[in-house]
Amino acid sequence: MEILSYNSARCSSVVKLRSNSADRISNTKRSKISGSKRCKLLFPLRDFGNGSFRYSAAGRIGSNNSKIPRSSHLLVSNGSYDGYVVGSEEDLSSVSEDGKSIPKVLIPGLPDESNGECRAPISSCFWEWKPKLNVHYEKAGCENLKSPAILFLPGFGVGSFHYEKQLKDLGRDYRVWALDFLGQGMSLPCEDPTPGLKGQKEDAERKDSVWGFGEETEPWANELVYSVDLWRDQVRYFVEEVIGEPVYVVGNSLGGYVSLYFAACNPQLVKGVTLLNATPFWGFLPNRSRSPRLAKVFPWAGTFPLPPRVRKLTELVWQKISDPKSIAEVLKQVYADHSTNVDKVFARILQTAQHPAAAASFASIMCAPQAQLSFNEALSQCQAQNVPVCLVYGKEDPWVKPVWGRQVKRQIPNAPYYEISPAGHCPHDEVPEVKHHDARMTNAMLRSMISITGA
Numbered sequence: 001m002e003i004l005s006y007n008s009a010r011c012s013s014v015v016k017l018r019s020n021s022a023d024r025i026s027n028t029k030r031s032k033i034s035g036s037k038r039c040k041l042l043f044p045l046r047d048f049g050n051g052s053f054r055y056s057a058a059g060r061i062g063s064n065n066s067k068i069p070r071s072s073h074l075l076v077s078n079g080s081y082d083g084y085v086v087g088s089e090e091d092l093s094s095v096s097e098d099g100k101s102i103p104k105v106l107i108p109g110l111p112d113e114s115n116g117e118c119r120a121p122i123s124s125c126f127w128e129w130k131p132k133l134n135v136h137y138e139k140a141g142c143e144n145l146k147s148p149a150i151l152f153l154p155g156f157g158v159g160s161f162h163y164e165k166q167l168k169d170l171g172r173d174y175r176v177w178a179l180d181f182l183g184q185g186m187s188l189p190c191e192d193p194t195p196g197l198k199g200q201k202e203d204a205e206r207k208d209s210v211w212g213f214g215e216e217t218e219p220w221a222n223e224l225v226y227s228v229d230l231w232r233d234q235v236r237y238f239v240e241e242v243i244g245e246p247v248y249v250v251g252n253s254l255g256g257y258v259s260l261y262f263a264a265c266n267p268q269l270v271k272g273v274t275l276l277n278a279t280p281f282w283g284f285l286p287n288r289s290r291s292p293r294l295a296k297v298f299p300w301a302g303t304f305p306l307p308p309r310v311r312k313l314t315e316l317v318w319q320k321i322s323d324p325k326s327i328a329e330v331l332k333q334v335y336a337d338h339s340t341n342v343d344k345v346f347a348r349i350l351q352t353a354q355h356p357a358a359a360a361s362f363a364s365i366m367c368a369p370q371a372q373l374s375f376n377e378a379l380s381q382c383q384a385q386n387v388p389v390c391l392v393y394g395k396e397d398p399w400v401k402p403v404w405g406r407q408v409k410r411q412i413p414n415a416p417y418y419e420i421s422p423a424g425h426c427p428h429d430e431v432p433e434v435k436h437h438d439a440r441m442t443n444a445m446l447r448s449m450i451s452i453t454g455a
Helices: 089-093 160-170 204-211 229-242 254-265 308-321 325-333 341-352 358-367 375-384 402-409 442-452
Strands: 013-017 039-042 052-055 075-078 105-108 123-131 133-140 149-153 175-179 246-252 270-276 389-394 415-420
Touching: 123 160, 123 229, 133 160, 133 229, 149 160, 149 254, 160 175, 160 341, 160 442, 175 229, 229 246, 246 254, 254 270, 254 375, 308 325, 308 358, 325 341, 325 402, 375 389, 375 402, 389 402, 402 415
Parallel strands: 013 052, 013 415, 149 175, 149 246, 246 270, 270 389, 389 415
Antiparallel strands: 039 075, 039 105, 123 133, 133 175
16 A cells, blocks of 8 residues: 555544445546556545544535535545546545645555456465474465565464455565464364273264364373464464565454564564454463463363363353354354355355364363463563554454554554444455455555555
């Protein structure tokens, strides 16, 4: 994303999106302008004086009472592919109350395959980090040898597939990776970590369908627990051994926490962090390094084998949450726009839930100890070590509400902050496919992060 006018120390915005807003404007109000590729231009309409810019439509544009609905964004799209302008810069600047110079953000659209534009091909790969622990990841744009490297980290319950749009788009210009955390997606174990139930005879069907419910642990899984500390180390070794250079790391939800934690512990491997509705906390049980006495109260913390009571509880809970109806209901909650096509996401989550190791891995994740650093501590360390941070939050997220992002903004005042509406917990995947690709905001903001940090 090209920033036409930008002050990173005072950049906070609410970006409002409506996929069909531009189509509501009469063709007579569309001005053609040339350009080398499709792009969109948002004009912030109001400077609130505290570094907060609100991108939203207000009032009339042009004559004949042509309007943009108040809930939609003011969009300027230009390019050689039938671009258009809604209003003019003069029209929009007149809405500003104090006449100050206000940033303008140029936003490229996704490649339009119907017009012959190519999307970056995605490769699916595996990397053996430790014996029996294979990490699945996807990559695109590796031929862009002189371009920055970007690493995407997924939220809880999903995987690299959740970043398909980013890989296809950003992979045209950058080198992009997205990985599955161990215990999730396609990074589940390839063998049963606890084969067999002592003293019991299992039928072949149960043995093949459920892993991790035995009473004896295989040597490779003796210390295995799917914790934030494990994922931080997984990311570190992945960057060092697979990517081989410092990266821009981007994380959604749980992936946001891990991104920040990884950056705080390994600033030499990070060029910048972008948080997408990052969860500000993870884990219920105390970390043994931080609270050794309190940790003794909880003798089991996510390791294998699972205690008998945990196995029984997991079977009951997993039967409910892995049901297709439950998965569909969760997706309905986290996507603010219910017209968004989530068929692929649904299918991949369901596929993961049917893996024989999924239930036991879920139990390990939910009972794993907290990280050695809290979210705020990791944030403070990133700030102290001058790690750039960019914040992107979907306004309608029912779980990680924007108030959490604003708290981060207050702690790091110079961090660019974007609040997108309508968008829920997954702003990078939220807006439905439309012919003008109005809402590929997250990709543009990632380009902004790279531009800001001078890569």
